[in-house]
Amino acid sequence: MSEAQITERLRRLPAVDRLLQVPPLPDLLGQWPKELVVGAVRAVLDRQRDLIRQGEEPLDAPALAGHAAARIAASTRTSLRRVINATGVVLHTNLGRAPLGTEAVEAIVAVAGGYSSLEMDLASGKRGERYAHVVRLLQVLTGAEDSLVVNNNAAAVLLVLHTLARGREVVVSRGQLVEIGGSFRIPEVMAASGATLVEVGTTNKTYLRDYEQAIGPQTAALLRVHTSNYRLVGFTRQVTAAELAGLGHRYGLPVIEDLGSGLLADLSPWGIRGEPLVTSSLQDGMDVVTFSGDKLLGGPQVGIILGQRKYLEDMKRNNLLRALRVDKLTLAALEATLRLYLQPDRALAQVPALRMLTVGPEELEARAAKLAGLLARACGPAVGVEVIRGFSQAGGGSLPGVDLPTFVVQVQPQDAGVRVEALAAELRQGDPAVIGRVRKDMLFLDVRTVPEGDFAELVRCFQAALVRAGARRATGSYR
Numbered sequence: 001m002s003e004a005q006i007t008e009r010l011r012r013l014p015a016v017d018r019l020l021q022v023p024p025l026p027d028l029l030g031q032w033p034k035e036l037v038v039g040a041v042r043a044v045l046d047r048q049r050d051l052i053r054q055g056e057e058p059l060d061a062p063a064l065a066g067h068a069a070a071r072i073a074a075s076t077r078t079s080l081r082r083v084i085n086a087t088g089v090v091l092h093t094n095l096g097r098a099p100l101g102t103e104a105v106e107a108i109v110a111v112a113g114g115y116s117s118l119e120m121d122l123a124s125g126k127r128g129e130r131y132a133h134v135v136r137l138l139q140v141l142t143g144a145e146d147s148l149v150v151n152n153n154a155a156a157v158l159l160v161l162h163t164l165a166r167g168r169e170v171v172v173s174r175g176q177l178v179e180i181g182g183s184f185r186i187p188e189v190m191a192a193s194g195a196t197l198v199e200v201g202t203t204n205k206t207y208l209r210d211y212e213q214a215i216g217p218q219t220a221a222l223l224r225v226h227t228s229n230y231r232l233v234g235f236t237r238q239v240t241a242a243e244l245a246g247l248g249h250r251y252g253l254p255v256i257e258d259l260g261s262g263l264l265a266d267l268s269p270w271g272i273r274g275e276p277l278v279t280s281s282l283q284d285g286m287d288v289v290t291f292s293g294d295k296l297l298g299g300p301q302v303g304i305i306l307g308q309r310k311y312l313e314d315m316k317r318n319n320l321l322r323a324l325r326v327d328k329l330t331l332a333a334l335e336a337t338l339r340l341y342l343q344p345d346r347a348l349a350q351v352p353a354l355r356m357l358t359v360g361p362e363e364l365e366a367r368a369a370k371l372a373g374l375l376a377r378a379c380g381p382a383v384g385v386e387v388i389r390g391f392s393q394a395g396g397g398s399l400p401g402v403d404l405p406t407f408v409v410q411v412q413p414q415d416a417g418v419r420v421e422a423l424a425a426e427l428r429q430g431d432p433a434v435i436g437r438v439r440k441d442m443l444f445l446d447v448r449t450v451p452e453g454d455f456a457e458l459v460r461c462f463q464a465a466l467v468r469a470g471a472r473r474a475t476g477s478y479r
């Protein structure tokens with residue numbers, strides 16, 4: 001292509017003002033801020049100039065206006081959107097961790113649009129405590145004397161350390177200096193709290209005497225951290241909760257445990273082992289324990305602090321709490337979720353995360369067969385569909401090394417021009433978005449995390465995405 005040809009093609013492109021007169025842009029100018037519409041037109045023209053320089057034929061004005069309209073539609077749609085999670089990762093942090101059950105959703109709806117007793121004691125008509133709504137429930141469920149709920153477990157650890165150890169020392173094993181996804185690191189939270197970290201032991205072995213030797217006049221607490229997202233295996237030694245609690249109490253020091261997930265229901269009958277139970281930690285003598293609400297508990301994003309009243313009272317008086325406090329929607333969802341745990345069978349049946357973690361292989365196989373059948377019927381010969389065995393993960397930095405056997409629908413576009421990455425990208429753009437796993441030339445949809453009630457929507461989105469992926473190939477490299 002000669003320079004002269006390129007120049008001629010560039011000259012044929014309409015000016016911004018002219019393109020703005022091409023439908024549907026005049027209508028869109030009436031609906032949206034001018035900057036937004038003009039910005040989209042400029043971006044489309046810039047992209048078009050690049051393509052012309054690469055040797056492409058320019059599009060005509062109606063096609064350019066269409067692309068600008070698509071850009072405007074994309075930039076004015078809701079950003080936080082519903083997703084069908086077909087990854088099989090039950091507590092997918094990027095997809096919002098635990099989905100809430102019906103009871104929790106209804107509890108949110110009940111208080112969201114109106115007023116609530118958030119900080120009023122309805123019996124006396126006096127000012128109440130927002131944290132009081134779940135104290136009794138947590139007491140019954142765990143045996144803890146007192147409790148407090150904050151924004152997430154990172155905030156819980158920060159508040160505990162800031163209250164009990166600011167300006168003093170906290171002893172931690174080198175084998176437990178964890179980093180959790182999203183930049184939670186024990187040394188950094190410690191620094192932010194104003195406490196000084198005293199590391200003891202080695203990466204693989206820490207003994208009780210290591211802790212004991214580190215105790216001095218500046219020691220404020222001993223901290224144990226659950227290594228939630230990795231396992232120390234091989235030549236290793238960690239001090240048990242009971243041993244550490246015993247040591248702390250001999251020296252009159254509070255002993256704190258960051259449990260990470262904090263299981264309230266025993267899942268070992270389903271082969272899910274290795275996560276500590278909240279009740280065990282307290283029974284072992286921990287004075288303060290913290291854990292997340294949206295990991296294995298299956299509730300909203302919160303950090304739960306349990307423990308002895310004298311420590312919790314200090315935390316409630318800490319001004320930092322005001323910056324970490326939870327809102328009414330969160331408390332409503334948490335209370336509803338905890339209420340289910342009063343009857344463990346109900347929790348297993350109705351807390352979605354627990355249901356997904358404990359669902360049996362027969363049900364998964366039947367569900368996968370059903371989804372495969374629906375997809376094959378809807379898409380015909382355009383895709384090859386097969387049910388295969390696979391593994392799901394708990395996710396959310398819990399249960400590392402635990403592979404949950406599952407059944408997966410394996411999908412392969414049959415049209416050589418439709419690449420599986422393009423299909424996955426179109427699935428992400430749908431409403432709801434569908435997220436699967438891509439490996440080699442295949443897309444895998446794990447039914448463990450897709451309730452049957454979502455199948456019809458998933459199939460509709462899949463069909464539409466397949467059509468768009470095919471059309472995208474037809475219009476070439478425009479996007």
Ligand SMILES: *Cc1c(COP(=O)(O)O)cnc(C)c1O
Nearest residue numbers: 152153154180226228260261292
């Ligand atoms: C997940 C986790 C955290 C952070 O909890 P968030 O609720 O995500 O803030 C802290 N400590 C441990 C051990 C964890 O597993």
